[in-house]
Amino acid sequence: AQKITQTQPGMFVQEKEAVTLDCTYDTSDQSYGLFWYKQPSSGEMIFLIYQGSYDEQNATEGRYSLNFQKARKSANLVISASQLGDSAMYFCAGTGANSKLTFGKGITLSVRP
Amino acid sequence: KAGVTQTPRYLIKTRGQQVTLSCSPISGHRSVSWYQQTPGQGLQFLFEYFSETQRNKGNFPGRFSGRQFSNSRSEMNVSTLELGDSALYLCASSPTAGVNIQYFGAGTRLSVL
Numbered sequence: 001a002q003k004i005t006q007t008q009p010g011m012f013v014q015e016k017e018a019v020t021l022d023c024t025y026d027t028s029d030q031s032y033g034l035f036w037y038k039q040p041s042s043g044e045m046i047f048l049i050y051q052g053s054y055d056e057q058n059a060t061e062g063r064y065s066l067n068f069q070k071a072r073k074s075a076n077l078v079i080s081a082s083q084l085g086d087s088a089m090y091f092c093a094g095t096g097a098n099s100k101l102t103f104g105k106g107i108t109l110s111v112r113p
Numbered sequence: 114k115a116g117v118t119q120t121p122r123y124l125i126k127t128r129g130q131q132v133t134l135s136c137s138p139i140s141g142h143r144s145v146s147w148y149q150q151t152p153g154q155g156l157q158f159l160f161e162y163f164s165e166t167q168r169n170k171g172n173f174p175g176r177f178s179g180r181q182f183s184n185s186r187s188e189m190n191v192s193t194l195e196l197g198d199s200a201l202y203l204c205a206s207s208p209t210a211g212v213n214i215q216y217f218g219a220g221t222r223l224s225v226l
Binding site for chain 2: 031033035037043045046052091093095096099100101103105106
């Protein structure tokens with residue numbers, strides 16, 4: 001079974017600055033995946049970035065990077081050069097061989113102009 | 114390539130009724146998963162279908178059921194609706210089962226009166 005923990009209640013960032021959203025996980029699976037999704041107020045869950053448990057390099061997708069520290073069981077999302085459109089709810093999630101995505105409670109990010 | 118399509122987008126039902134939600138996965142994707150999102154419980158896994166077989170089931174009562182067709186389209190059904198079933202229901206598809214990126218649809222927002 002997996003457990004995903006997101007403890008930051010809300011984050012504020014100035015436009016064009018970088019922000020880090022925290023996520024810790026716990027799992028008994030040897031092979032697992034970690035994900036970040038963005039959910040704007042419209043409700044759609046948008047995939048941002050994926051990190052496999054055996055990947056040695058941190059994942060990057062454009063302005064998004066995942067700071068994966070396996071020993072600390074953390075998978076923090078870094079958004080560089082924040083934009084107003086980045087204001088949304090962000091969810092960290094994990095999955096193992098059973099395909100079931102376990103989500104954290106989410107973090108609200110607000111980007112200030 | 115078209116994304117995951119969920120219909121309808123919005124539904125209003127009364128207690129005791131039943132409802133069927135539909136999900137068309139990304140072309141070529143054979144795994145479909147369903148999630149329920151509520152303010153109180155967050156995102157919870159309902160079930161996963163792969164090649165027309167239910168592969169995993171979350172901790173929901175038997176009133177929640179689903180199926181997958183030979184073209185990978187999936188439906189979920191909720192019978193004898195309760196007020197607590199009001200939620201955003203999200204469908205996700207991935208190419209295969211296991212550790213894969215799951216791509217989500219826009220969701221069906223169900224209100225039970």
